[in-house]
Amino acid sequence: MKEVTFIHAADLHLDSPMTGLKHLPKQIFQRLQESTFHAFRKVIDAALTFNVDFVVFAGDLYDEDYRSLRAQARFRKEMERLAERNIPVYIVHGNHDHLGGTWPHFHLPDNVHIFKDHVESKDFQKSDGTTVRLYGFSYPGRHVYERMITHYKKEEGADFHIGILHGYQEGSSGHGRYAPFHLKELLEKQYDYWALGHIHKRSVLSEFPPVLYPGNVQGRNKKETGVKGCYFVSLTEHNTSLRFVETSDVIWEDVKADAQHIDSVHELYEFCRKTMDDYRREGTGTLLYLSLTNVNINGMQMQLSEWLELFQEEEKDEASFVWPVKIEVEEKVNWERSQLSSEADFYGELFEAIDEYSDIEECLSPLYQHPAAGKFLNALDVQERIKLIREAEDLLIRSLIRPE
Ligand SMILES: [Mn+2]
Structure with a gap:
């Protein structure tokens, strides 16, 4: 039976500056600054653990078109770990790390294959003879509005065909309408898998064949909530299996908690405490925006800053912290x-x-x-x-x- 396995990740945004978050305690801010690298390392760990045939990155590996030395050095190091195990890597660059920028170029090991600025194909052959043809392109500049999907053609002569596309699904909400496509156009190509990138929220557009955005590997602000990660994929002639692999080191959560039933300060305290603890995850940090709805505020004399300080002071766990960034209260509507x-x-x-x-x-x-x-x-x-x-x-x- 012919089978190929690979990791599909996108939107690493290595070395994202985490602007506007300096108000966080120093250790948390530092952990956040390191988080894109940490998540990226977990992607590579997964590739090694599952001993995949290859790895696919669907764009926005770097956060900016000027690729910081730090980001490049770390990237190279992880690529070397894959090179030692003879695992090839297929990369397209996206709107953030487009090829039009200027940066000091780090040389990458030979297992790394980068798609050029027009749609092209690259072949992979497994030791048992199974072949895969991968199709993709890198952004020549930041703004690619062209329907690049029209340039993808299936070239017969391989066991499996995989499309890599950093782009925007037309009709979906969101900004950055680059390299737009309709799902129908992707399906018409009759590929076995579409490795998408660009949208930071994980989303499976089709299961047969799989067409999906894995989302980014690490949330970078309060709009990028929840667990982030990549996919471990196995394709056979008759079957595909998808397994989500968690990579985020710090998780953003935007939580609404209904305080309808609460009518004393003590109960409200316990309620907040429990809500925060419910979000605690072993080995992972959590930044929590808590909004309490239906609070019966009469007699509570709520000073939100005081509540926030109290819960921040009480937070002692370093590795698995739950840090309340903000507490909001919505009064019970009584009309x-x-x-x-x-x-x-x-x-x-x-x-x-x-x-x-x-x-x-x-x-x-x-x-x-x-x-x-x-x-x-x-x-x-x-x-x-x-x-x-x-x-x-x-x-x-x-x-x-x-x-x-
Ligand atoms: Mn991106």
Whole structure:
């Protein structure tokens, strides 16, 4: 039976600077700075443990088109570990580490095969004679809007065919609409596997044949939540098996916890404590954004900064820390739109005005145009806008119905 096994990883973003996180305690910040390398080492560990036939990297190995010496030295070292075991590596570069940049070139060992700036194929042959043809291209510059998928052609004459593509699936949400494709176009090529990269969230677009984004190997900010990793893949003529391999060393979690049932400070403390401990993972660090919903705040005198400091102070575990970065509280909503609207026309009109409100940009512009603050702010996404408007609505209604 013919079989090939490989590791598919993407978006290593080695040496990501982790900007905006300097406020974290020094040891945690350092661990985070090291995390992309640590995760990358785990990818290579997996390749060695499973003794795969080869490794595929689907773009964005480096975070920037200037590839730092540190990142290159570490990359080379890991490639040498694979070279010692005669494991070849197939690489395409993506929009972050495109070929148009300038950087001091480190020479890589001979087991490393990098695709050029146009779609080409490379052949792999296993010692038992099984053959694989891999297809891919590296980004010549940062912005590749061309439908590169049209240049992929199946060339007969191999047992297995694998497409490698760093690109954007049309119709999905998200930015960076580079090298766009439709799933249908990939399936039409009749390859045995599509190794995608670019989208940092893990996503299997098709199972037969497998078409998937493994996601990045290490989350780098609070939007890249959950466990990250790569795939160990085995292909035979009749079967494929996919196994997710966890690689992240620090995990970001954005947790909403319903505090509906809680009515004392002590219970709230226990509740937060337990929620944090539920996220503790052996040997892995966790950065936790905790938002408590439906908190009955009456009488609690909540000072959020004090709660946060307390839980941070109590955190003593170094290897398997759960560090609360932020605690947010959403007060229990004690009013209902339909009820208020039936009480007075005024509320009906108010809710209508809120739903039609579209001046949020203008309203926030003094903040965004502020010479010092502005450059630290990212644009709000739709979810964040909705949340802001909901919060404003709640504040407004509370102030209107508050008993004198
Ligand atoms: Mn990327």
